[in-house]
Amino acid sequence: MKKQVRLLVAALVLIGLLFIPKLFSMDYYMHMFVMSEIYTVLALSLALIVGFSGQVSMGHAAFYGIGAYVSALLSVNFGFSFWVTIWIAGIAAGVVSFMIGVLVLRLRGHFLAITTAFFGILVGLVFNNWTTLTNGPMGISGIPRPTPFHFAGFNMVVQTRAHYYYLGLAFAALVTFIVYRLINSRIGNALIAIRENEELARSIGIDAMAYKVFAFTVGGGLAGMAGSFYAHYILFISPVTFTVGESINILVMIIFGGMTTLFGPILGAVFLTVLPEFLRIAGSLRLVIYGVALVVFIIWMPLGVWGSLKSFWMGQRQASLQTARENPERL
Amino acid sequence: MLEARGLSISFGGLKAVESVDLSVGKGEIFSLIGPNGAGKTTLFNLLTGFLKPDRGEVLFMDQPILGRQPHEIAGMGLIRTFQKTNIFAEATVKESVAIGFHTQRQANIVDILVNGPNSRAEKRAVEEQTREILAFTGLLPWSDYLGKNLPYGKQRLLAIALALAAKPRLLLLDEPATGLNPVETKELIEIILSVRETYGITVLLIEHNMKLVISISDRIAVLNFGQKIAEGKPNEVAQNPAVVEAYLGRGFRNAS
Incomplete structure (x- = not known):
């Protein structure tokens, strides 16, 4: 019974999501929804690290950026298709994430937060200053859209925002599913154990370092894929998108939604992408309202909504x- | 089962543990007693890899375990509990014990992602065995409580239940009776005794509650200022003048 209710709710939500492009035909709204999908992936991947493993990372946008740059450079310079580069971007960001994880995950709490923030700044400096590769602050333009996708007589063209919306929906759903399976497995159990009490986790045979690095690697890799999607959606990337401020933005999303749950990060990502836009009617008070709302939520709902x-x-x-x-x- | 030879560690000038030999046989309940600060918990930390000794060696099941990481040692079946109440505060009792089965679960990442047969079989097995351990420790009615919401005595039991889930061959209990009332202490004694009987687990115990120690131990070792000053059967140790002196000071030799 309970399972049937759940399936019914899931089906209704899915149908609702599929109809969104029919309801909101304005480009501007569709853009917000596509960005919500990208942020959903970023928030879920960060929740894996911060929420489930308890390792505070303030450098998540760096992996997002690495994915975006790898993907953009490969397609602009070598003509690789998005369908290939998104995987390479994920793997590249995952590899960097793995190496950084091995180095910094022995640190805890504030020390880890500060170190990852500095890593984020460092990556930003590379984007800005390695001009021969990244074109510096001018960014990379002319990134091609995903090439038409032919598979078993099925043609997929990614042109309009609605197309991106559906592609992003599939991407976000896949990532949600991956995170869902991970956190409900022995791996998720181990991560939660490490978050709750690392010493105790080690005493019952959990290799804390290995699991922390695993979560960091998977989280970084997924963020890299989100970066690739972003690059081939906006068609232009520059260092200003991938700053520590952006890392904090993603962190706020998961804090707001509730980072130790699966649905919380999604809620936070969608809500905090859409909300600031709706607050535009408040004019110059927009950011004040936004800030006050966040503080209120964090004080009264420390576990997130x-x-x-x-x-x-x-x-x-x-x-x-x-x-x-x-x-x-x-x- | 467990052999420690010449274990020593000092913190600065303090010799916390000094050339301690220890030999625990299979199926024994072996107790380690001594005044506060005698080095008992430090010795536990040395045995389980949480600290590295300056000198000495440790054999577990005839294999040297010195220099291995705590999780590796735990994986071999040497599981310890902690003196302070150490539980997963934000997980339910059921979830906590399920986490304890970690080393017995092998489902690979692909199997996990597709929720394949291994993963599902594992989950069922863990669920079943969790129930068994919860029933064994009397925590079944508390299954859905968060660790932090349990009464203190139940938290102490949860720590033991968690250790049991990790399939110990040798269970190291660090002051399990601390803060328990007499009824709870009695329950604890029964649990420790049936841990050995039901699961065939050897127990190494640190405890201050003398009634508990004398009533269940096969052998007792006494530490004082980091050195082993006596070892033997409970009644022998209780009569040992060095032990009486360590606990009560000189001049009380005849008091016991």
Whole structure:
């Protein structure tokens, strides 16, 4: 019964998502939804590192940027198709992520946060100053759209925002699915154990360092793929997109939504991509309202919106369990 | 089962553990006692890889384990609990114990992503065995509680349940009875005894509660200022003048 309800909700959500381009024909709205999808991937990949493994990273935009640059350079200079470069971008970002992870994940808490932030700054400096490769602050333009995709008599053209929306939806759904399976496996168990109590995790046989590096690598790799998608969507990239400010932006999304849940990062990504735009009617007060709202949420819902709801439901369940135990006759 | 020879470590000028020999046989309940600061917990940390000794060697199941990482040693079946209450605060009791089965789960990444047969079989097995351990430790009614919401005594039991899930051959318990009331202590004694009987697990115990130690130990070793000052059967050790002196000071020799 419970499973059927879940499937029904999932089906309804999916149908709703598929119809969004029909409901919002304005380019501007569609752009926001495509960006929401990219941020969903970024938020989920960061949640794997920060939320589930408990390792605070403030350099996530660096992997996003590495993916974007690798993908853009390969297609602009060598004519590679997006369908190839997105994988190479993911692998490249994953490899860098792995190497950085091995170096910095022995650090904890604030030290790790500061070190990853500096890594983010360093990557930004490379984007800005290695002009022969990256064209510096001028960025890379003329990135081709994904080539038409022929597969088994099925033609896929990626031209309009609606096309990107569907492609992004598939991408975000795939990443959600991957993260879902990971966190519900022995790997997810190990990550949660490390987040909760690394010493205790080690004492029961969990190789904490290996799992932290694994989460960092997968998170970085997925962010790299998001970067590739971004590059072939906007068709222009420059260093200003991949700053530490952007890393913090993604971090705020998962804090807002609830980073220890699967749905929280998605909620945070979509909401915080769409909300600032709707606040435009408030004119110059926009950022003030946005800032105040964030502070309020973080103070009163430290587990994030979704995390707080979840813990509220769990609390209800526990309370009823407690009553049942104390008053067995009421069962 | 466990052999330690000449283990020594010093922190600065303090000799926390000094040439301690220890030999625990299969199926024994072996207790380590001594005044506060005698080096008992430090010795546990040395045995389980959380600290590296300056000198000495440790054999577990006839294999040298010195220099290995804690998780490797745990994987061999040498599992310890901690003196402070060490649990997964934000995980439910059920989830915590399930985490304990980590080393017995092998499903590979592809299998995990497609939720393949190994992954599913593993999850079922873990669920079943988790229930078994929760029933064994009397935590079944608390399955859905978060670790942090348990009463203290149950948290201590949860730490043991978690250790049991990790399939120990030798279980190192660091002051499991600390802070327990007499009823809970009695439950604990029964659990420790049946850990050996039901699962055939050898137990090495640090404990201050003398009643508990005397009633369940096969052998006892006494540490004082990092050195082993006595070893033997419970009643022998209790009579040992050096032990009495360590605990009560000179002049109380006849008090016991």
